[in-house]
Amino acid sequence: MDEECPLDRQAVSAEWERVRVDFHRLLTEASHADLSRPTDGTRWTNEQLLFHMLFGYMLVRILLSLVGVFTRLPGAIGRTFARLLDAADQPFHVVNYVTSVLGTLYFNRRRMGAKMDRTLSALHRRLDREDETTLRHGMPYPPRWDPYFQGWMTRADLYRYPTQHYDFHRAQLTLGAEHH
Numbered sequence: 001m002d003e004e005c006p007l008d009r010q011a012v013s014a015e016w017e018r019v020r021v022d023f024h025r026l027l028t029e030a031s032h033a034d035l036s037r038p039t040d041g042t043r044w045t046n047e048q049l050l051f052h053m054l055f056g057y058m059l060v061r062i063l064l065s066l067v068g069v070f071t072r073l074p075g076a077i078g079r080t081f082a083r084l085l086d087a088a089d090q091p092f093h094v095v096n097y098v099t100s101v102l103g104t105l106y107f108n109r110r111r112m113g114a115k116m117d118r119t120l121s122a123l124h125r126r127l128d129r130e131d132e133t134t135l136r137h138g139m140p141y142p143p144r145w146d147p148y149f150q151g152w153m154t155r156a157d158l159y160r161y162p163t164q165h166y167d168f169h170r171a172q173l174t175l176g177a178e179h180h
Contacts, residue, residue: 141153
């Protein structure tokens with residue numbers, strides 16, 4: 001990628017479409033027993049992990065707004081905010097876990113697919129409005145919160161983040177006949 005374009009929009013759109021199709025397929029093909037089964041490497045069930053994967057995309061909408069706010073503030077405020085969040089990584093992980101457990105009470109298998117569609121559509125609309133300058137805007141992030149968070153992330157990084165997160169957790173699902 002050259003200096004003029006911080007984000008390959010077509011590649012991001014293709015990734016999101018791949019995820020959308022995969023997510024719907026997972027929801028359609030999973031049995032109740034599949035969704036209730038524990039995942040590989042997390043404390044969540046498959047249904048809870050699917051919500052967590054969806055939540056990564058939902059979260060990006062919020063994070064993009066935060067970049068808009070912190071871009072206007074002195075850099076020291078963003079750095080301090082990120083350090084405070086990083087110091088609170090243990091409570092964050094508890095909240096992160098509980099959010100996905102509770103999230104499936106409403107966004108269960110019948111609602112998750114539609115929520116993914118609405119979330120991706122909203123991200124597409126937002127990405128379409130971004131210019132090359134705003135894609136370079138960024139802020140400090142707490143790297144201990146997520147393996148795909150970096151100490152500094154731009155809006156372009158945030159548009160790529162949820163698919164990295166999705167693909168990582170996709171490998172932890174225990175859906176299908178091979179996991180019975």
